[in-house]
Amino acid sequence: MEEGNKIPKSASSRLCCRCNERKPALKRPKTLEQICRKCFYEVFEEEIHQVIVGNQLFKAGERVAIGASGGKDSTVLAYVMSELNRRHNYGLDLFLLSVDEGITGYRDDSLETVKRNEVQYGLPLKIVSYKELYGWTMDEIVKVIGLKNNCTFCGVFRRQALDRGAAYLKVDKLVTGHNADDIAETVLLNILRGDVARLSRCTSITTGEDGPIPRCKPFKYTYEKEIVMYAYFKKLDYFSTECIYSPNAYRGFAREFIKDLERIRPRAIVDIIKSGENFRISTSTKMPEQGTCERCGYISSQKWCKACVLLEGLNRGLPKLGIGRSRGLENGNGNRKDMEQNGDVRSIESKQCGSLDF
Amino acid sequence: MACNSGNCQSNCSQNEQVAQDDSIPAPTTGSDDGANNQQQQGVCLKCKVSPPISSGGGGSGDEARFCGDCFRTNLFGKFRLAVTSHAMITPSDNVLVAFSGGVASRVALQFVHDMQQRAQRNYEASKDRSLPVFGVGVAFVDESTVCSISNDEVEEAIQEMKSTVLELAPPVKQFHVVPSVSLYSSGSSDEKDRLMKLIGAVDDVTGKDDFLMHLRMWALQKVASENGYTKLVLGLCTSKIACHVIAATVKGQGYSLSADIQYVDARWQVPIVLPLRDCTAQELNILCRIDGLKTLQLVNDHPSGINGLISSFVRLLQEENPSRESTIVRTAGKLTPFHFNRLPEINDSSVPLATLRRQKRYNLKPQESISSESFCPICNSPVINSDLPSCGSLKPFKFREFAASCCPSCQFQILPQDQSSMKEFYSLLPEGLVSRSKHKDNDNLDMLREQVQDCLLSNSDDET
Numbered sequence: 011m012e013e014g015n016k017i018p019k020s021a022s023s024r025l026c027c028r029c030n031e032r033k034p035a036l037k038r039p040k041t042l043e044q045i046c047r048k049c050f051y052e053v054f055e056e057e058i059h060q061v062i063v064g065n066q067l068f069k070a071g072e073r074v075a076i077g078a079s080g081g082k083d084s085t086v087l088a089y090v091m092s093e094l095n096r097r098h099n100y101g102l103d104l105f106l107l108s109v110d111e112g113i114t115g116y117r118d119d120s121l122e123t124v125k126r127n128e129v130q131y132g133l134p135l136k137i138v139s140y141k142e143l144y145g146w147t148m149d150e151i152v153k154v155i156g157l158k159n160n161c162t163f164c165g166v167f168r169r170q171a172l173d174r175g176a177a178y179l180k181v182d183k184l185v186t187g188h189n190a191d192d193i194a195e196t197v198l199l200n201i202l203r204g205d206v207a208r209l210s211r212c213t214s215i216t217t218g219e220d221g222p223i224p225r226c227k228p229f230k231y232t233y234e235k236e237i238v239m240y241a242y243f244k245k246l247d248y249f250s251t252e253c254i255y256s257p258n259a260y261r262g263f264a265r266e267f268i269k270d271l272e273r274i275r276p277r278a279i280v281d282i283i284k285s286g287e288n289f290r291i292s293t294s295t296k297m298p299e300q301g302t303c304e305r306c307g308y309i310s311s312q313k314w315c316k317a318c319v320l321l322e323g324l325n326r327g328l329p330k331l332g333i334g335r336s337r338g339l340e341n342g343n344g345n346r347k348d349m350e351q352n353g354d355v356r357s358i359e360s361k362q363c364g365s366l367d368f
Numbered sequence: 369m370a371c372n373s374g375n376c377q378s379n380c381s382q383n384e385q386v387a388q389d390d391s392i393p394a395p396t397t398g399s400d401d402g403a404n405n406q407q408q409q410g411v412c413l414k415c416k417v418s419p420p421i422s423s424g425g426g427g428s429g430d431e432a433r434f435c436g437d438c439f440r441t442n443l444f445g446k447f448r449l450a451v452t453s454h455a456m457i458t459p460s461d462n463v464l465v466a467f468s469g470g471v472a473s474r475v476a477l478q479f480v481h482d483m484q485q486r487a488q489r490n491y492e493a494s495k496d497r498s499l500p501v502f503g504v505g506v507a508f509v510d511e512s513t514v515c516s517i518s519n520d521e522v523e524e525a526i527q528e529m530k531s532t533v534l535e536l537a538p539p540v541k542q543f544h545v546v547p548s549v550s551l552y553s554s555g556s557s558d559e560k561d562r563l564m565k566l567i568g569a570v571d572d573v574t575g576k577d578d579f580l581m582h583l584r585m586w587a588l589q590k591v592a593s594e595n596g597y598t599k600l601v602l603g604l605c606t607s608k609i610a611c612h613v614i615a616a617t618v619k620g621q622g623y624s625l626s627a628d629i630q631y632v633d634a635r636w637q638v639p640i641v642l643p644l645r646d647c648t649a650q651e652l653n654i655l656c657r658i659d660g661l662k663t664l665q666l667v668n669d670h671p672s673g674i675n676g677l678i679s680s681f682v683r684l685l686q687e688e689n690p691s692r693e694s695t696i697v698r699t700a701g702k703l704t705p706f707h708f709n710r711l712p713e714i715n716d717s718s719v720p721l722a723t724l725r726r727q728k729r730y731n732l733k734p735q736e737s738i739s740s741e742s743f744c745p746i747c748n749s750p751v752i753n754s755d756l757p758s759c760g761s762l763k764p765f766k767f768r769e770f771a772a773s774c775c776p777s778c779q780f781q782i783l784p785q786d787q788s789s790m791k792e793f794y795s796l797l798p799e800g801l802v803s804r805s806k807h808k809d810n811d812n813l814d815m816l817r818e819q820v821q822d823c824l825l826s827n828s829d830d831e832t
Binding site: 197198200201202203204205206209263267270271274275277278280281282284285286287288289290291292 | 572574613614616617618619620621622623625626673674677681684685688692695696698699700702703704705752777780
């Protein structure tokens with residue numbers, strides 16, 4: 011994606027740099043060009059269209075679910091996808107898919123937004139909830155495990171929840187609103203945490219092609235600031251509060267850094283993604299072997315999928331199960347004795363897991 | 369995001385360290401048996417005799433665990449392991465130590481000297497005098513023309529450095545002061561102006577910072593090759609490398625990152641070796657303090673722009689988790705190095721067999737066959753082929769050809785954007801930099817030839 015050059019020295023030209031007709035209404039966060047609203051919409055939408063076409067993300071006739079949280083990324087994604095689908099005749103059947111993690115004061119409010127989106131954009135909506143799938147809401151989970159590892163639980167559960175919702179809708183693909191800032195943060199996080207295997211995968215625009223549902227990220231090169239700008243000018247309806255548990259997330263470090271970086275050099279965000287794509291990572295680097303979970307049949311590289319491991323931990327009152335380095339206790343089979351001997355088994359009544367079938 | 373490889377919140381390696389310490393029984397000398405806290409133990413964990421460096425629990429982990437001697441031995445051990453396992457310094461070498469006066473280069477100089485002294489003693493003690501002692505020189509790059517440092521400050525610093533180097537004898541070491549303008553070989557009077565104009569042509573703050581760093585490296589290479597040195601030792605430590613990893617990522621240099629962070633970097637005319645790669649800045653600081661090694665800080669240690677942002681970011685991460693720097697370097701270490709990240713096999717008979725064997729063992733096996741890399745003429749990083757223009761499209765204008773051969777990062781942050789400024793920039797460059805870009809192609813051909821030499825029948829490269 012070739013973006014503009016350095017800041018033009020004389021910003022005194024009073025016209026939009028693209029059409030040279032209208033007055034500029036904003037400075038593009040990505041390129042710092044002065045641009046009018048109409049041109050901004052065009053450029054924004056066109057760049058996304060080029061990403062979709064250039065990376066061959068979709069085929070005509072596909073059923074595609076849009077991961078919708080009610081936040082700005084997914085709202086703009088739903089809006090732009092339906093718009094481009096119409097304008098360029100992608101021939102796609104679009105749906106909205108939402109996940110209810112059970113976080114009061116956050117998710118219950120944002121779900122209202124998604125329900126409004128369903129009406130506004132005319133896209134059928136399906137909501138899957140943690141309570142239904144796993145028997146636990148995030149609020150309940152946090153009460154048990156505290157504020158340190160809750161993002162791990164939520165992320166793992168959400169990934170599976172989306173897959174199950176997608177299977178219910180019988181869609182061929184899932185699109186999510188991950189933007190350039192998100193991917194850049196993930197690249198940095200993987201470097202900081204020593205996860206080379208993830209580092210090699212996290213910049214792919216399409217992932218999980220060999221899994222149940224391929225997912226793609228049309229916003230891979232779209233700046234978060236531009237998405238906000240677009241939503242603001244188009245007056246799109248979205249829910250703008252952060253998850254109430256997020257201040258403790260480690261991702262916060264990377265996010266702060268990237269925000270500061272963007273102020274100095276906007277193109278650094280895309281440069282990080284480019285670096286991530288170009289890292290020399292040997293293809294013989296130990297990649298996890300793909301199998302299925304013994305408990306629920308979901309895709310997994312271990313005997314049990316991560317969601318089942320975490321759930322087992324929750325239900326047995328062992329909140330640290332599945333967190334941190336594997337110490338051999340994770341594998342569900344044959345090690346139940348060890349777990350019971352391990353003392354500390356609180357007497358939480360084993361909660362009935364929700365149906366884990368497709 | 370499930371994390372299998374060590375959760376950030378639980379300081380895994382620290383916890384392991386703590387577990388390790390707890391298992392070592394330590395005789396308490398007069399202090400309470402009840403208090404099992406490491407920081408209250410009265411003796412060094414290693415020798416169990418001397419008190420730790422800071423026995424009040426006030427210092428960092430290492431200072432509370434080890435006594436001065438054991439700490440120094442540990443640190444020197446890391447240095448020596450790096451040197452011997454990568455055959456960084458062999459008896460026939462003439463080693464140039466890049467010296468900035470800072471902590472890391474001071475320790476590098478000290479350790480190289482200690483090693484040289486040891487070799488000298490062995491030489492004098494041996495009957496047949498079979499193993500010669502490697503030579504050591506010291507080089508300081510004087511950037512006073514391009515940085516805002518007063519001449520007096522620089523003079524004073526140079527005098528201090530001279531005396532430091534004099535004290536590190538025998539064996540005697542030559543001290544080279546390398547002014548930035550030495551890059552221009554013409555010896556004409558306007559070289560200072562040319563240099564000032566060249567630096568001034570770079571607008572971007574970070575770009576200027578990086579450009580100065582590249583020029584510093586070229587100056588070191590020049591003095592090394594002109595004075596017959598065979599290796600260049602840099603004091604790059606874990607902490608600096610961690611910052612470089614983030615910096616390269618942020619500047620779009622992910623492809624070339626693995627080239628810069630290995631123990632050996634042989635893409636330069638005088639190969640660069642990093643014996644302090646496994647030592648953190650904190651350890652080096654402690655050593656300078658306990659051994660009273662004098663250090664000075666001429667160059668601004670708080671750069672502006674992106675580099676400054678990165679060093680404060682890494683510092684913040686380090687405060688949150690003291691092993692973060694090592695993790696970053698370890699991650700980057702898993703990236704595939706290049707074929708030039710190992711020293712060419714030594715064919716010198718004067719090198720002891722043990723060294724040769726060790727070198728063979730540790731030489732990184734290239735994952736792929738030697739590919740001919742193109743190198744950016746400014747920063748010397750390998751350029752990915754897709755970033756280079758197709759050949760023949762820009763031949764007519766040398767400055768355009770030059771600009772096109774640079775890596776995308778240098779093109780953005782160092783080279784001027786408009787044609788006329790670029791032309792001027794090109795004219796101001798030192799001749800060495802310009803002609804270098806042509807030599808690399810021949811080197812690659814030579815390397816290929818070396819591989820098939822024994823099967824070549826004709827001596828010439830022509831098809832006759």
